[in-house]
Amino acid sequence: MPELPEVETIVQQLKKRVVGKKIKSVEIVDPKVVDKKIKKIIPSKVLSAKRRAKSIIVELSGNNFLLIHLRMTGHFHYLPKGRELEPESEQFVVAMFYFNDGSILTHNSIRKFGSIKLFNQEQLEKELSKLGPEPLEISFKEFEGILSKKKRANIKTTLMDQKVIVGIGNIYAQEALYHAKIDPTRKVGELSLAEIKRLYEEMKRILKLAIQKHGTTVENYVHIEGSGGFQKYLTVYFKDRCPKKHLLKKITLGGRGTYYCPQCQK
Ligand SMILES: [Zn+2]
Structure with a gap:
């Protein structure tokens, strides 16, 4: 299961690749893993990506936040414009996010224990309120x-x-x-x-x-x-x-x- 360093790595990579872009559409392949409500808030601009505990938080425009739990086997593939997903990854795709510059971010899950959920700021804060402090920030x-x-x-x-x-x-x-x-x-x-x-x-x-x-x-x-x-x-x-x-x-x-x-x- 990914721990702080693994999740932090992915967050830093998402920052480089998708922050500042607009998601023009989303395809949800497995609604058990990825909340169908996300479709309703697209198009949306990606404002930030950060980590809290072992979760990824992607802030979108309009007071919307994606809370992503990778659990055992959740992962992302980023495809610059024109690049296609490797056939062996295709079977594990649970969602595809299409950006205005032609790039695509896929979320993949082999065992489907993870989740991507939609929250507003208040709901997100409530969801994260029981967590302890961050080890790299604590005195x-x-x-x-x-x-x-x-x-x-x-x-x-x-x-x-x-x-x-x-x-x-x-x-x-x-x-x-x-x-x-x-x-x-x-x-x-x-x-x-x-x-x-x-x-x-x-x-x-x-x-x-x-x-x-x-x-x-x-x-x-x-x-x-x-x-x-x-x-x-x-x-x-x-x-x-x-x-x-x-x-x-x-x-x-x-x-x-x-x-x-x-x-x-x-
Ligand atoms: Zn020893």
């Missing part, structure tokens, strides 16, 4: 503050709880904990101030590096220009050994497979 004081309310939960599940802090899923929680040298099963309340500080810094560093590398492609994730590159930097996620060649342990935490190094992480 250390705030980070310490939100963790202090989760003392009895384990640290890995807490990092993945979108009401506590957003954008971090199973990949980056494990990677941040490895670099911070913290055992993922530890209770939040047992962590020292120095450990929390280390985690805060490693979490930010790993997320920023992963954005720079355009995310992690281990299963289905693709961004608009291809695959991510952060998989080369993974230390524990789906690995047998840590970078120091210690054998990793695999456990289940909060229902999710979790890898860690019992020697490097205490």
Whole structure:
């Protein structure tokens, strides 16, 4: 499932390609994934694209917002004028957006778990109101503050709880904990101030590096220009050994497979 770096990558690419253009028509192939109401607000100008948590928000003219959840396999293809969609992608198209300059943005979904919904600003704010703060914007004081309310939960599940802090899923929680040298099963309340500080810094560093590398492609994730590159930097996620060649342990935490190094992480 795409996490913060993957979604941020796609948002940056959408900004370059579609912000400022006018959508002249839209074809909705699968209304279970893409809200049919979108047809009614077209033609519309794309004013901005941004990310909140693991969602993409595309602002259109006339107080309209598309809220896009990619979930497991949602992705976009951008076709400059005259370019056609590759035949192997065609079967997964759930919507096509046609722009005034002849370019096309397709939204594709293999397993159809994602969604594109239409909201006005008020509805959008309500929809996003339960989310925790952004990890790249939060101060250390705030980070310490939100963790202090989760003392009895384990640290890995807490990092993945979108009401506590957003954008971090199973990949980056494990990677941040490895670099911070913290055992993922530890209770939040047992962590020292120095450990929390280390985690805060490693979490930010790993997320920023992963954005720079355009995310992690281990299963289905693709961004608009291809695959991510952060998989080369993974230390524990789906690995047998840590970078120091210690054998990793695999456990289940909060229902999710979790890898860690019992020697490097205490
Ligand atoms: Zn190790």
